[in-house]
Amino acid sequence: MMGAPEAFDISTVKGMKFFDPHVHMTSRTTDDYQAMADAGIVALIEPAFWLGQPRTGLDSFRDYYSSLIGWERFRSSQFGIKHYCTIGLNSREANNESLAEQVMEILPLFVYKEGVVGIGEIGFDDQTAAEEKYYRLQLELAKEAGMPVQVHTPHRDKKKGTQRSMDIALEHGLDPYHIIIDHNNEETVKEVLDRGFWAAFTIYPFTKMGNERMVEIVKQYGAERIMVNSAADWGISDPLAVPKTAALMKMRGLSDQDIELVTYRNAITAFAQSGQLDEADFNAQIDLTEKFEGNTILRGGQQPRTDKSSIIIS
Amino acid sequence: MRDDHIRAVKEIIGAIVKNNINLVAEKWLEDFILATDQPAQLAKVFVMLPRKTGKLPIAITDDQQEALQAAGFSYIRNWTIDRLARVWLLAGFDQGDKELFFSTINRLFLSAEVNEAVALYSALPFLSHPEIWEKRCAEGIRSNIGSVLEAIMENNPYPAAHLDEAAWNQLVLKAFFTEKNISLIAGLDQRANLQLALTLVDYAKERWAAGREVHPQLWRLVGKFTNAEIFETLKTGLQHYNQIEQRAIALAISESGYQPAKDYISTFPELKLALADGSLNWNSFNP
Numbered sequence: 001m002m003g004a005p006e007a008f009d010i011s012t013v014k015g016m017k018f019f020d021p022h023v024h025m026t027s028r029t030t031d032d033y034q035a036m037a038d039a040g041i042v043a044l045i046e047p048a049f050w051l052g053q054p055r056t057g058l059d060s061f062r063d064y065y066s067s068l069i070g071w072e073r074f075r076s077s078q079f080g081i082k083h084y085c086t087i088g089l090n091s092r093e094a095n096n097e098s099l100a101e102q103v104m105e106i107l108p109l110f111v112y113k114e115g116v117v118g119i120g121e122i123g124f125d126d127q128t129a130a131e132e133k134y135y136r137l138q139l140e141l142a143k144e145a146g147m148p149v150q151v152h153t154p155h156r157d158k159k160k161g162t163q164r165s166m167d168i169a170l171e172h173g174l175d176p177y178h179i180i181i182d183h184n185n186e187e188t189v190k191e192v193l194d195r196g197f198w199a200a201f202t203i204y205p206f207t208k209m210g211n212e213r214m215v216e217i218v219k220q221y222g223a224e225r226i227m228v229n230s231a232a233d234w235g236i237s238d239p240l241a242v243p244k245t246a247a248l249m250k251m252r253g254l255s256d257q258d259i260e261l262v263t264y265r266n267a268i269t270a271f272a273q274s275g276q277l278d279e280a281d282f283n284a285q286i287d288l289t290e291k292f293e294g295n296t297i298l299r300g301g302q303q304p305r306t307d308k309s310s311i312i313i314s
Numbered sequence: 315m316r317d318d319h320i321r322a323v324k325e326i327i328g329a330i331v332k333n334n335i336n337l338v339a340e341k342w343l344e345d346f347i348l349a350t351d352q353p354a355q356l357a358k359v360f361v362m363l364p365r366k367t368g369k370l371p372i373a374i375t376d377d378q379q380e381a382l383q384a385a386g387f388s389y390i391r392n393w394t395i396d397r398l399a400r401v402w403l404l405a406g407f408d409q410g411d412k413e414l415f416f417s418t419i420n421r422l423f424l425s426a427e428v429n430e431a432v433a434l435y436s437a438l439p440f441l442s443h444p445e446i447w448e449k450r451c452a453e454g455i456r457s458n459i460g461s462v463l464e465a466i467m468e469n470n471p472y473p474a475a476h477l478d479e480a481a482w483n484q485l486v487l488k489a490f491f492t493e494k495n496i497s498l499i500a501g502l503d504q505r506a507n508l509q510l511a512l513t514l515v516d517y518a519k520e521r522w523a524a525g526r527e528v529h530p531q532l533w534r535l536v537g538k539f540t541n542a543e544i545f546e547t548l549k550t551g552l553q554h555y556n557q558i559e560q561r562a563i564a565l566a567i568s569e570s571g572y573q574p575a576k577d578y579i580s581t582f583p584e585l586k587l588a589l590a591d592g593s594l595n596w597n598s599f600n601p
Contacts, residue, residue, distance in 0.1 A: 158517075
């Protein structure tokens with residue numbers, strides 16, 4: 001099934017703009033930001049996520065949410081990438097009910113902040129009663145706030161988890177056009193689209209979608225309501241998954257228009273329903289003199305860009 | 315598991331621990347056992363323990379090995395001394411106050427580093443009041459850390475004995491996802507259930523859609539529940555995929571009571587033969 005190794009030739013997508021609607025930059029380096037900017041990524045969404053191990057207290061949630069709308073957004077801006085986020089209590093940590101209760105109390109403080117474009121990523125992990133409870137509560141919060149919802153579908157028992165996530169969202173009276181069902185695969189895509197939801201695909205090596213499979217899905221289902229993301233995080237993942245997939249789509253003969261829809265435009269259309277996302281903000285000039293609460297990413301006279309092709313690090 | 319049975323295993327473990335530590339460490343552990351404020355001391359002793367005991371693999375006598383084998387705990391032989399001594403420490407800790415017992419050990423779980431977490435989950439079968447650890451065990455299955463998952467999933471009788479069906483199914487499904495040794499899951503066949511079978515069938519279809527192979531042991535948990543719907547998936551596997559998968563599906567069907575599937579298998583001469591000569595069994599699919 002695997003294709004022969006092929007180099008990513010960035011020139012095939014030179015001049016195209018990309019939007020990665022799901023990437024966990026907190027876990028990534030400045031090198032990633034540079035590479036993403038170079039590859040044409042102009043904006044991204046960072047969904048609230050878990051850190052690989054459970055948080056044990058409310059303050060670590062508070063600090064994490066604050067970093068998504070604070071330091072991380074600033075860091076991104078220094079590379080010319082507009083940073084948005086979605087805020088939510090992730091499913092795994094919903095199972096710690098006493099802590100989850102406290103997190104629910106502070107969520108409203110964060111979801112109305114500038115640049116928060118949805119409630120996310122929420123949904124199911126191992127499909128427990130506690131996960132369902134906090135999924136429902138957060139759907140209600142989304143309804144009240146008029147926010148899109150970014151739904152994480154489970155790795156395990158995905159098909160049933162996806163169906164259940166959609167059933168519950170509809171039960172709460174949410175419009176499927178406000179809901180982005182994430183991490184789809186060949187087994188889930190048809191039903192998600194048929195029921196009127198947005199179908200997001202995560203190009204993540206070894207586990208989720210491969211981009212060759214992604215090409216086939218767009219060929220089969222078209223580009224409407226489909227979007228591609230990297231979900232790059234602390235695992236072995238690729239923050240260039242969106243431009244790479246666009247390049248592969250180009251090589252495999254998809255139209256520029258379809259490529260633009262699935263790697264840029266659809267995500268903007270979906271998340272702009274929050275009223276917090278404006279394409280005009282993507283092209284802001286990088287202000288390297290700017291600081292975040294007195295801090296800068298440029299330490300002691302550093303320049304923001306270094307020449308990666310040079311062996312000398314001066 | 316019966317209490318006297320566990321008590322006997324605890325005694326053997328205690329003897330093995332003594333044989334594998336030096337006198338200084340033994341004295342240090344004895345001081346703890348005699349301490350009047352054990353709950354306050356436990357965390358420190360538990361965390362410091364490897365500094366006193368070292369971390370070498372344990373040595374074990376033939377008699378001890380035989381006794382463990384008879385009790386179903388022979389896997390302990392492969393542990394290191396710090397892991398065994400920590401389990402022994404926890405196994406002997408309860409002092410009757412259930413609330414205090416829970417909060418003291420739960421605190422260890424909350425701040426555990428990897429080796430501590432492995433020891434804590436390994437200790438589950440030996441802890442008093444087994445019912446109060448059910449949620450903690452289910453939480454452990456959410457871990458991303460391989461050795462922690464192995465401590466819960468492999469050779470551990472606690473999950474099969476105490477988890478509810480949803481958490482149990484999650485354990486099995488995650489064991490496939492994280493490529494654990496499926497045959498080491500205690501109680502695997504006894505706790506097979508229809509819901510798990512249906513979930514695993516969906517998982518197999520997803521793997522096929524992604525162009526990936528399906529673990530042959532998966533069919534072991536499906537066979538008994540074969541119905542018309544599952545049969546359709548089994549047919550797909552038989553028709554399109556590799557020989558190992560085919561043979562596993564054939565074996566699964568041979569364990570089912572679903573006649574149309576059995577009749578269908580008879581149309582594959584190679585599979586029919588393999589079943590007839592008895593060469594197929596689930597152990598033959600181990601890596």
